[in-house]
Amino acid sequence: MYLKKRKSLSGYFTKGEIALWCVSESLIVVSFFIFDRENYLTLAASLIGVISLIFNAKGNPFGQFLMVIFSILYGIISFTSAYYGEMITYLGMTAPMAVFANLIPSTISVTTSFLAVYLTFRRSAFFAVGYAANDIVLIILWILAAISDISYLSVAICFVMFLINDTYGFINWSRMQKRQEANCIITMSD
16 A cells, blocks of 8 residues: 555656655755754644645645645744744735834745735746745745754755745746647647
8 A cells, every 4th residue: 555655656746856855855854953953843844845845836736735734833933933924924824913023024025925825826837936035035034043043044944945846836837837738729729
């Protein structure tokens, strides 16, 4: 049974996707053990987030389910770091109510997240560009947090992996769109 599931996953994902997945997960785990070693919730959220992005890049709805789980975990992590805008963004996608440190990057993050969610709703390949912009903001945000507590560097590395995966998601969705448009033209000409 396990071997059958593993075989079906390896047939579903390309070798490049599997490599991207493995490298992303490995770098997250390595950075966790180098910089943190305590906050396993951060590790779990990061790993689940990367998996969700790989599935989302394939247009698989399971990715959205995993993103809900990531959002809950990331909301908890953000709350413990007093990144209330991030918490609200990922838990409710509403305007930030943060009044503490790093309000400007957090507000920009809310804006890019809203853009990404809107584009996801519209089924536009550019949703990944919105999330990539959000990833850049979050990388900056978590590097700022890591200045005072190095354990947050693993969260920054998580979003570096998200940036790479979101970039791949845009490329793959663009390819899928071109294939679908080509198939539509062929079907209509028959």
